[in-house]
Amino acid sequence: MMGLFILFVSCVVSILALVATYLAIVERDLLKAILYSAIQSTLFAFLYYILIAPDIVLVYIPVAIGLYPLLMVIVVKKSERFEKP
Amino acid sequence: MSLRHLIVIIATVVLIVTLSYAITMRALGPVPLFKVRRVSEFYLTNAFNPFNKTISAMTPEVVTSIIWDYRGLDTLFETAVFYLAIIATAMLYRGVIVRRKTQVGLSPIVKTATKIVVPSIIVIAIAVALHGHLTPGGGFQGGSIAAVTFALILVTFSLYTLNKIGACKEKLLALRSLGLLSLIATSIIVFVMGMLLGIRAFILQNQAKLVSIIGLPYKMYNFLISGSCFFFNVSEALAVSMAFGLLFIFISIFEEDVEEALKRREEVE
Amino acid sequence: MDPLFLSRFFIMILTLSIIGIMGISLYGIFHRPSLIKKIIALTIFSDAANTFAIIIGYRLTKGYETPIPPVVTKIPPSTGYIELFKETSVDPLPQALVLTAIVINLAIIAFLVALTLQIYRVSRTVDVRTLAVMRAREEEIA
Numbered sequence: 463m464m465g466l467f468i469l470f471v472s473c474v475v476s477i478l479a480l481v482a483t484y485l486a487i488v489e490r491d492l493l494k495a496i497l498y499s500a501i502q503s504t505l506f507a508f509l510y511y512i513l514i515a516p517d518i519v520l521v522y523i524p525v526a527i528g529l530y531p532l533l534m535v536i537v538v539k540k541s542e543r544f545e546k547p
Numbered sequence: 548m549s550l551r552h553l554i555v556i557i558a559t560v561v562l563i564v565t566l567s568y569a570i571t572m573r574a575l576g577p578v579p580l581f582k583v584r585r586v587s588e589f590y591l592t593n594a595f596n597p598f599n600k601t602i603s604a605m606t607p608e609v610v611t612s613i614i615w616d617y618r619g620l621d622t623l624f625e626t627a628v629f630y631l632a633i634i635a636t637a638m639l640y641r642g643v644i645v646r647r648k649t650q651v652g653l654s655p656i657v658k659t660a661t662k663i664v665v666p667s668i669i670v671i672a673i674a675v676a677l678h679g680h681l682t683p684g685g686g687f688q689g690g691s692i693a694a695v696t697f698a699l700i701l702v703t704f705s706l707y708t709l710n711k712i713g714a715c716k717e718k719l720l721a722l723r724s725l726g727l728l729s730l731i732a733t734s735i736i737v738f739v740m741g742m743l744l745g746i747r748a749f750i751l752q753n754q755a756k757l758v759s760i761i762g763l764p765y766k767m768y769n770f771l772i773s774g775s776c777f778f779f780n781v782s783e784a785l786a787v788s789m790a791f792g793l794l795f796i797f798i799s800i801f802e803e804d805v806e807e808a809l810k811r812r813e814e815v816e
Numbered sequence: 817m818d819p820l821f822l823s824r825f826f827i828m829i830l831t832l833s834i835i836g837i838m839g840i841s842l843y844g845i846f847h848r849p850s851l852i853k854k855i856i857a858l859t860i861f862s863d864a865a866n867t868f869a870i871i872i873g874y875r876l877t878k879g880y881e882t883p884i885p886p887v888v889t890k891i892p893p894s895t896g897y898i899e900l901f902k903e904t905s906v907d908p909l910p911q912a913l914v915l916t917a918i919v920i921n922l923a924i925i926a927f928l929v930a931l932t933l934q935i936y937r938v939s940r941t942v943d944v945r946t947l948a949v950m951r952a953r954e955e956e957i958a
Contacts, residue, residue: 463819463880464880464881464882465823465876465877465880465881465882465883466819466822466823466826466880468882469823469826469827469830470826472826472830473826473829473830473833476829476830476833476834477829477833479833479837480833480836480837480840483837483840483841483860484840486856486860487840487841487843487844487848487853487857487860492850492852492853495853495856496856499856499859499860502860502863503863506863506867509867510867510870513870513871513873513874514874514882514883514884514885514906515870515873515885515906515911515914516683516885516887517610517683517684517685517688517911517915518866518870518911518914518915518918520675520683520684520688520692521687521688521691521915521918521919522918524688524691524692524694524695525691525918525922526859526863528695528698529691529694529695529698529791529922530859530925532698533798533925533926533929534852534855534856534929536798536799537798537852537929537932537933538852540802540933540936541852541932541933541936541942542850542941542942545848545849545850545852545853546849546850546943552847555843555846555847556843559839559840559842559843560839562835562839562842563832563835563836563838563839566835567828567831567832567835570831570835580874580875580876580907581875581876581877581878582875583875583905583907584907584909586909587907587908587909588902590908590909591886591901591902591905591908592898592902594888595888595891595893596893596898597892597893598895607887607888607889607891608886608887608888609886609887609888609905609908610886610908610911610912610915613908613909613912614912614915614916618912621916622916625916625919625920628920628923629919629920629922629923631923632923632924632926632927633923633926635927635930636926636927636930639930639931639934640930682887683885683887687915687919771891794926797930798929798930798933802937805937806937809937809938
């Protein structure tokens with residue numbers, strides 16, 4: 463039954479990722495939005511590991527958890543931090 | 548809640564419900580599968596098959612054999628797209644000169660910790676890139692892990708330190724072009740050798756096939772190197788890590804230098 | 817409980833949440849006025865599309881046990897091992913396609929970030945509505 467347990471764990475992880483992306487889009491402070499998006503990327507990396515895709519995990523962790531938040535934080539630092547309503 | 552808000556939200560909800568209902572009722576094919584596709588059965592059986600050497604890629608790692616041997620043309624074009632993006636970014640920053648400035652960086656504790664961590668990250672990146680044909684890994688993975696070190700040095704020390712240890716813009720661009728040149732050379736080497744010896748050969752050929760009897764070796768002194776996959780992985784790792792370093796340097800140039808270059812451009816026009 | 821029914825139920829919940837993420841990030845791209853928020857929503861959208869491709873690539877074995885990753889571990893392999901490998905391994909084709917897609921998305925996002933910085937330097941704002949007003953005023957004068 464381990465094949466079914468894998469699907470159950472990935473269900474739970476994807477629902478948590480849904481909550482994290484809702485918080486990221488609605489947030490008005492851009493630094494907090496970048497942080498929520500990094501949390502969502504971490505949950506996705508765990509999802510790729512559970513669904514047995516080892517090559518994708520090795521690309522996804524440096525690119526989506528390391529490089530995207532870094533680029534975004536540099537852009538936010540050089541321009542505005544809060545989003546007007 | 549204005550009318551526009553409401554229409555957007557209702558349209559989004561209808562999209563979500565319709566697509567997921569269609570997929571669950573197996574309108575786009577049976578999910579989950581008990582048998583893989585016929586193409587994937589072919590790839591799984593023939594990626595490392597010593598009984599049928601004419602259509603095998605002799606690589607124990609199936610995903611690498613798909614990327615560099617069975618569908619090598621896709622990867623070549625994707626590398627070209629990445630190169631175009633870097634050139635477009637370099638064009639936005641034309642005429643910018645990085646002048647020397649004093650910058651302090653973070654505290655000595657962080658600097659010492661970074662000095663210990665950066666060589667380990669580079670060693671892991673090289674190991675992942677060189678073993679791409681035996682274990683999960685390869686060119687992109689190793690290159691991306693090595694690119695994290697550029698970001699670390701940039702944030703803890705300063706941009707001026709990066710220039711001082713020899714990572715200026717021109718040198719990184721030259722190294723990246725060297726990696727791309729060796730990628731192209733690996734893809735046409737069997738074709739050129741076939742032309743010189745008078746035997747029929749193809750571009751992006753890895754092992755010897757039924758119609759052409761020339762190819763790269765898959766074993767060297769009892770080590771498995773899988774023909775062209777090894778050389779592809781090494782050149783791709785070099786090219787990708789240098790590209791990321793170039794991107795970080797462009798993004799983090801000081802604002803005063805860029806404003807000065809913009810003013811000079813406006814005076815000329 | 818019937819294992820086949822359970823597996824279909826879990827796949828339904830997984831698909832629903834991934835398409836929900838796609839819908840929320842599409843709303844973020846259209847309806848939020850800041851350029852930086854649009855770029856964040858674009859990265860979330862492309863991640864969800866890649867995850868969907870990998871979910872399709874999963875497979876169930878006959879006795880509902882764990883499948884193995886697509887790596888040959890016995891060198892040199894025998895014919896029986898190749899048969900077993902074909903029956904219990906995960907689909908390798910979606911993983912190769914997703915690898916290419918991740919690198920191309922990276923190139924697009926890097927160029928968009930450089931463009932956003934240049935827009936801020938020239939017009940001192942990243943709000944789309946203010947930019948539209950400035951552009952309309954420019955076209956009136958010219």
